[in-house]
Amino acid sequence: MLLKLVNAKKTIEIGVFTGYSLLLTALSIPNDGKIIAIDVDRKNYEIGLPIIRRAGVEHKINFIESQALPVLDKLLEDHENEGSLDFAFVDADKGNYKNYHERLMKLLKVGGVVVYDNTLWYGTVALPEDLVEELVDGVHMKEMRKHIMQLNKYLATDSRVQICVAPLGDGITICRRIY
Numbered sequence: 001m002l003l004k005l006v007n008a009k010k011t012i013e014i015g016v017f018t019g020y021s022l023l024l025t026a027l028s029i030p031n032d033g034k035i036i037a038i039d040v041d042r043k044n045y046e047i048g049l050p051i052i053r054r055a056g057v058e059h060k061i062n063f064i065e066s067q068a069l070p071v072l073d074k075l076l077e078d079h080e081n082e083g084s085l086d087f088a089f090v091d092a093d094k095g096n097y098k099n100y101h102e103r104l105m106k107l108l109k110v111g112g113v114v115v116y117d118n119t120l121w122y123g124t125v126a127l128p129e130d131l132v133e134e135l136v137d138g139v140h141m142k143e144m145r146k147h148i149m150q151l152n153k154y155l156a157t158d159s160r161v162q163i164c165v166a167p168l169g170d171g172i173t174i175c176r177r178i179y
């Protein structure tokens with residue numbers, strides 16, 4: 001719906017895994033729309049690729065196997081890319097969300113939208129720190145909570161965006177670039 005609301009045509013996704021959210025984006029943008037999809041691991045993307053092919057949307061996807069930050073920096077070397085994106089979805093390493101945000105604020109057009117996933121971090125952002133477990137199934141809960149809380153504070157005071165936190169799944173923060 002968000003993609004439709006902003007008439008998204010040129011988009012970026014940071015953190016693809018098997019391509020579940022990527023497929024949804026690819027199905028929502030027009031036939032000549034484009035998605036730059038970045039993930040450090042192509043193997044998982046290839047698990048979902050047959051489904052993407054069956055859906056007839058592979059031609060919209062430019063998958064780049066890489067750390068996301070250098071790709072964003074490379075895009076910014078070409079001034080034509082500034083203000084060119086309609087939509088971004090960020091669902092990767094939480095410690096870099098703030099770094100992604102700084103780059104995306106240049107790559108997104110005014111009126112464009114970036115969505116950050118996991119911004120409620122299993123609800124732990126609302127818990128006192130001593131009630132949060134250090135490690136759950138190999139995930140560093142406390143450390144990630146700290147990153148997400150820093151991001152949430154940062155976004156709340158960033159005058160370049162209007163934001164809305166939606167309690168969907170693990171929480172998403174929707175940011176609309178206003179200048």
Ligand SMILES: C[S@@+](CC[C@H](N)C(=O)[O-])C[C@H]1O[C@@H](n2cnc3c(N)ncnc32)[C@H](O)[C@@H]1O
Pocket residue numbers: 014015016017018019020021022038039040041044066067068069091092093096
């Ligand atoms: C939660 S999964 C993405 C799920 C996907 N967006 C979905 O909804 O189906 C996170 C992904 O981020 C990728 N990732 C982690 N750190 C990254 C980085 N620095 N640059 C690019 N991708 C990264 C991981 O390889 C993993 O596939």
